[in-house]
């Protein structure tokens with residue numbers, strides 16, 4: 256018997272309303288499952304299913320081929336010496352911070368770092384110094400600021416920070432900082448650099464060695480067409496012994512990973528999507544062209560894109576005085592934009608936002624982007640005529 260949604264609801268099934276909408280939520284565009292991953296999710300959904308033939312170490316499982324993925328495909332993709340899967344970008348960052356620094360040490364973050372970077376450092380008992388950005392409208396990270404902050408710390412505390420991090424791109428403006436210059440600066444002081452690629456690994460070509468990254472972090476559910484929670488971590492050989500150190504009591508278990516990380520379906524979805532993910536990073540320049548085209552359509556409507564210009568990433572932040580003005584008089588107030596978008600089956604601009612919002616054009620396609628830009632135009636016209 257095949258049950259429909261209504262019948263399934265009785266047993267706790269919750270249909271997802273936004274599933275079939277055009278999605279421009281930056282958190283979600285890069286995490287949409289491929290068909291292969293959707294199948295993998297069903298096939299491997301039972302709890303510890305991936306451990307059918309496990310000898311005690313998750314990343315050494317041969318059937319399914321997790322070992323091949325973690326120890327061969329993933330490091331090659333990231334161009335790092337060693338890689339692991341984690342529960343997400345934040346877990347990757349925490350692992351590195353916790354292993355590379357001692358409680359009370361300083362680390363350096365860009366001011367645009369995601370909250371999870373700050374919280375990861377706090378959980379590890381670390382002190383944080385931030386590198387400023389240029390503020391409105393470009394929000395450019397001050398590359399030389401890394402040297403200034405490191406110099407200040409050496410003068411004040413007598414030693415260099417244990418680690419520096421840069422968010423590439425940042426999660427608000429989609430700005431791509433000059434990581435190569437940042438890594439050169441940090442390495443002059445022997446400070447290792449972690450690159451948070453939550454919005455780049457799986458979307459655009461990333462080469463940790465070319466960037467000079469000692470650690471590279473990715474988010475599977477955000478950018479690698481995977482079902483969460485899952486992330487990746489690439490580590491330079493020089494630091495592998497520290498980050499992947501083994502338990503003195505349980506000889507094959509890595510302490511920072513509590514023995515094993517992703518023990519179920521998310522890793523199978525990541526592996527199932529991987530060929531598609533590798534392939535889509537080769538088409539990144541089409542994505543950038545789409546983002547720029549969309550940005551210019553919105554700018555023509557008086558909706559201004561902040562951050563790098565021309566933009567180099569699908570994640571964009573807009574300032575929309577025209578929509579804010581409408582919201583002051585609209586019947587639904589500041590919810591008018593969300594309602595109008597919902598009616599047009601466009602999901603992703605947060606409910607209640609009009610003056611400032613961010614969105615992502617990743618994998619949306621030019622035709623849908625045109626529909627979204629036309630929708631903005633239609634909505635503005637409609638309310639301006641009413642006003």
Ligand SMILES: Cc1ncc(COP(=O)(O)O)c(C=O)c1O
Nearest residue numbers: 343344345369371425426453474
């Ligand atoms: C820049 C950035 N880094 C990290 C994260 C957290 O990713 P994860 O959910 O994989 O921990 C986010 C989430 O929004 C983010 O925007």
